[in-house]
Amino acid sequence: xxxxxxxxxxxxxxxxxxxxxxxxxxxxxxxxxxxxxxxxxxxxxxxxxxxxxxxxxxxxxxxxxxxxxxxxxxxxxxxxxxxxxxxxxxxxxxxxxxxxxxxxxxxxxxxxxxxxxxxxxxxxxxxxxxxxxxxxxxxxxxxxxxxxxxxxxxxxxxxxxxxxxxxxxxxxxxxxxxxxxxxxxxxxxxxxxxxxxxxxxxxxxxxxxxxxxxxxxxxxxxxxxxxxxxxxxxxxxxxxxxxxxxxxxxxxxxxxxxxxxxxxxxxxxxxxxxxxxxxxxxxxxxxxxxxxxxxxxxxxxxxxxxxxxxxxxxxxxxxxxxxxxxxxxxxxxxxxxxxxxxxxxxxxxxxxxxxxxxxxxxxxxxxxxxxxxxxxxxxxxxxxxxxxxxxxxxxxxxxxxxxxxxxxxxxxxxxxxxxxxxxxxxxxxxxxxxxxxxxxxxxxxxxxxxxxxxxxxxxxxxxxxxxxxxxxxxxxxxxxxxxxxxxxxxxxxxxxxxxxxxxxxxxxxxxxxxxxxxxxxxxxxxxxxxxxxxxxxxxxxxxxxxxxxxxxxxxxxxxxxxxxxxxxxxxxxxxxxxxxxxxxxxxxxxxxxxxxxxxxxx
Amino acid sequence: xxxxxxxxxxxxxxxxxxxxxxxxxxxxxxxxxxxxxxxxxxxxxxxxxxxxxxxxxxxxxxxxxxxxxxxxxxxxxxxxxxxxxxxxxxxxxxxxxxxxxxxxxxxxxxxxxxxxxxxxxxxxxxxxxxxxxxxxxxxxxxxxxxxxxxxxxxxxxxxxxxxxxxxxxxxxxxxxxxxxxxxxxxxxxxxxxxxxx
Numbered sequence: 015x016x017x018x019x020x021x022x023x024x025x026x027x028x029x030x031x032x033x034x035x036x037x038x039x040x041x042x043x044x045x046x047x048x049x050x051x052x053x054x055x056x057x058x059x060x061x062x063x064x065x066x067x068x069x070x071x072x073x074x075x076x077x078x079x080x081x082x083x084x085x086x087x088x089x090x091x092x093x094x095x096x097x098x099x100x101x102x103x104x105x106x107x108x109x110x111x112x113x114x115x116x117x118x119x120x121x122x123x124x125x126x127x128x129x130x131x132x133x134x135x136x137x138x139x140x141x142x143x144x145x146x147x148x149x150x151x152x153x154x155x156x157x158x159x160x161x162x163x164x165x166x167x168x169x170x171x172x173x174x175x176x177x178x179x180x181x182x183x184x185x186x187x188x189x190x191x192x193x194x195x196x197x198x199x200x201x202x203x204x205x206x207x208x209x210x211x212x213x214x215x216x217x218x219x220x221x222x223x224x225x226x227x228x229x230x231x232x233x234x235x236x237x238x239x240x241x242x243x244x245x246x247x248x249x250x251x252x253x254x255x256x257x258x259x260x261x262x263x264x265x266x267x268x269x270x271x272x273x274x275x276x277x278x279x280x281x282x283x284x285x286x287x288x289x290x291x292x293x294x295x296x297x298x299x300x301x302x303x304x305x306x307x308x309x310x311x312x313x314x315x316x317x318x319x320x321x322x323x324x325x326x327x328x329x330x331x332x333x334x335x336x337x338x339x340x341x342x343x344x345x346x347x348x349x350x351x352x353x354x355x356x357x358x359x360x361x362x363x364x365x366x367x368x369x370x371x372x373x374x375x376x377x378x379x380x381x382x383x384x385x386x387x388x389x390x391x392x393x394x395x396x397x398x399x400x401x402x403x404x405x406x407x408x409x410x411x412x413x414x415x416x417x418x419x420x421x422x423x424x425x426x427x428x429x430x431x432x433x434x435x436x437x438x439x440x441x442x443x444x445x446x447x448x449x450x451x452x453x454x455x456x457x458x459x460x461x462x463x464x465x466x467x468x469x470x471x472x473x474x475x476x477x478x479x480x481x482x483x484x485x486x487x488x489x490x491x492x493x494x495x496x497x498x499x500x501x502x503x504x505x506x507x508x509x510x511x512x513x514x515x516x517x518x519x520x521x522x523x524x525x526x527x528x529x530x531x532x533x534x535x536x537x538x539x540x541x542x543x544x545x546x547x548x549x550x551x552x553x554x555x556x557x558x559x560x561x562x563x564x565x566x567x568x569x570x571x572x573x574x575x576x577x578x579x580x581x582x583x584x585x586x587x588x589x590x591x592x593x594x595x596x597x598x599x600x601x602x603x604x605x606x607x608x609x610x611x612x613x614x615x616x
Numbered sequence: 617x618x619x620x621x622x623x624x625x626x627x628x629x630x631x632x633x634x635x636x637x638x639x640x641x642x643x644x645x646x647x648x649x650x651x652x653x654x655x656x657x658x659x660x661x662x663x664x665x666x667x668x669x670x671x672x673x674x675x676x677x678x679x680x681x682x683x684x685x686x687x688x689x690x691x692x693x694x695x696x697x698x699x700x701x702x703x704x705x706x707x708x709x710x711x712x713x714x715x716x717x718x719x720x721x722x723x724x725x726x727x728x729x730x731x732x733x734x735x736x737x738x739x740x741x742x743x744x745x746x747x748x749x750x751x752x753x754x755x756x757x758x759x760x761x762x763x764x765x766x767x768x769x770x771x772x773x774x775x776x777x778x779x780x781x782x783x784x785x786x787x788x789x790x791x792x793x794x795x796x797x798x799x800x801x802x803x804x805x806x807x808x809x810x811x812x813x
Contacts, residue, residue, distance in 0.1 A: 075684055075687065076689075146686040146706075151696065151806055152695075187769055187770075189769070355790065410736065410737060450744030451744075452753065456702065456756055473701075475763075478759060480742070509753060512746045512752060518754065566686065591705070593686070593705050596754075
């Protein structure tokens with residue numbers, strides 16, 4: 015670059031004077047040059063302000079170079095009409111530290127006193143409706159002797175009105191199979207623990223002991239249909255820790271049994287700081303011998319007390335079969351083509367006739383190769399053969415869509431449907447196409463919450479379609495028009511590249527035409543949004559400017575009428591706050607954001 | 617998950633991402649900076665309209681300078697937590713540098729991608745050329761977490777940035793390109809079920 019400048023200078027000296035190219039003109043010289051009707055003001059040659067109306071919140075994220083600071087929520091972020099956000103402060107971090115140790119059950123199992131490895135998750139509900147809340151994760155190291163912390167995690171201090179933190183300690187697991195080096199994983203030694211905490215300053219938790227002498231223990235046997243013990247199964251209890259509406263998680267130790275005998279210790283409390291299992295638990299026994307096709311067994315709902323439970327494979331499981339399922343679709347010229355890179359899930363479920371005997375599930379989860387073949391290992395007995403279902407999820411941006419139907423074990427090809435080509439264009443104020451705008455199609459809440467649990471789970475498997483506008487502003491997104499019997503709605507998120515003087519924006523709830531024969535749908539031209547430019551300064555608790563921090567503005571949804579319009583909203587029906595814009599602070603702390611002036615406009 | 621090129625970590629320039637046009641632009645600053653040359657030459661020289669590109673004419677690798685979720689800057693190796701999807705508004709902002717200012721950058725987010733068991737990207741996004749080496753882009757991660765990842769601590773998220781389009785087929789699967797360079801960051805990913813509140 016310097017060489018290039020030198021070249022230009024030399025050229026100028028040699029060739030005489032060059033014409034000065036027209037530079038950028040200032041956007042404004044007085045307020046009158048701006049849109050004063052929305053509150054814009056002229057400052058340093060630019061128009062600022064005129065923000066959208068509504069309720070807004072902010073999250074200020076500190077740079078990683080400032081570990082003394084912590085992500086801070088601003089529940090009510092005023093957007094001044096002149097665009098000046100003033101100082102936006104991020105709070106000082108406090109630390110929560112301690113060490114994690116398993117309960118030492120008896121002298122027959124000598125205790126080293128060392129810590130065990132665990133994942134420590136600290137979370138707190140958002141301080142504003144629909145916000146992402148606070149979450150921090152740390153790893154507690156193993157082998158730390160008593161007297162030394164095995165984890166330390168930065169969190170914001172608890173303020174008046176804040177919910178307490180929930181801290182979950184999950185012993186490190188090796189997953190589906192036991193450690194391959196003959197050792198015992200922490201997840202086999204201790205159950206998880208969940209506790210709540212209010213912390214206004216640095217907090218030393220001391221030693222957190224997972225499990226206690228009163229922890230319930232479930233023991234039993236895994237057998238085949240003839241009563242013979244099963245080998246190489248992983249057994250764990252699933253349940254809700256601390257909250258009946260909490261996610262279903264592992265709530266016990268893990269037992270990798272090689273004899274068919276198992277024993278799992280449930281999470282439990284010995285004092286008021288931790289939380290018990292709420293409701294019943296389910297035992298899950300999954301095979302980890304990859305050379306054997308065997309079902310995962312589930313016990314019926316059990317009370318979280320010490321008990322014995324036998325889990326048995328169903329009769330008539332049949333024999334293992336290897337099935338090569340061709341996954342096909344029609345390509346652009348109408349020819350049948352193999353679908354590579356598709357995610358294929360085959361599930362067979364058998365529910366025992368007698369109440370209390372639980373269920374068994376055979377599942378294969380594979381990707382198709384370049385040949386479009388899904389190679390799965392299944393069982394062909396009557397217990398499962400009539401109950402298999404297949405889900406096929408083509409890769410993102412494929413023109414072929416999702417398929418979810420019962421599966422016959424005859425190896426016949428699966429023909430997936432074509433997706434709907436959703437096309438449109440982005441134009442500027444003069445109707446001219448705008449290129450390089452990134453667009454992502456995400457399922458609208460209305461679509462998600464109209465699906466049942468299975469449909470929502472399937473939706474979670476589908477990567478969003480993305481596209482970038484070409485030079486003419488045109489784009490095409492391939493989307494699934496329908497899942498099960500529910501017609502889709504999509505939100506289109508438009509991301510504007512740096513340098514384009516417009517905010518990112520979202521076009522919400524685009525209804526897909528209810529016509530199964532329709533293969534494409536053209537949207538009206540999408541104009542760049544009217545944009546409000548805002549500015550402020552990120553500072554720390556002492557008021558000193560912070561560079562490389564991030565300010566994120568969210569719009570709080572105040573209209574919850576959607577909850578009554580859909581069939582399967584979540585229990586809380588909290589409508590997520592929508593990210594409106596974000597900016598990174600310069601070294602002097604100044605931050606600039608572009609916000610859509612009418613974010614709720616369709 | 618081999619690191620294909622070491623990102624050059626630079627400080628993010630003091631440049632607003634999207635800002636209104638300003639009178640006090642870098643153009644003016646450069647013009648003033650060039651004043652001695654003007655005096656020497658006795659005439660007006662054109663101010664440079666470009667930033668420091670450092671484009672040497674050969675392909676340079678893209679670099680990831682920051683990855684920010686809704687609530688934190690993500691640090692390798694994590695762990696980092698995301699919610700099982702679909703989750704409205706679950707996004708990630710990337711700040712990237714590529715001195716090849718005309719390159720479009722293609723971002724792919726993989727979960728548990730192994731050479732022996734490659735899996736398609738779970739999220740895609742791109743950063744269009746803007747004439748500047750520094751780009752920012754937002755990637756939608758609404759379906760990053762598959763329900764089957766929930767509760768498994770041995771899950772890895774790999775963010776790979778390519779400076780050439782990723783091909784539909786080829787080797788390595790889902791990462792094949794016609795030449796070009798790439799860089800990546802890898803995080804231990806914790807997928808959690810959505811909370812009830």
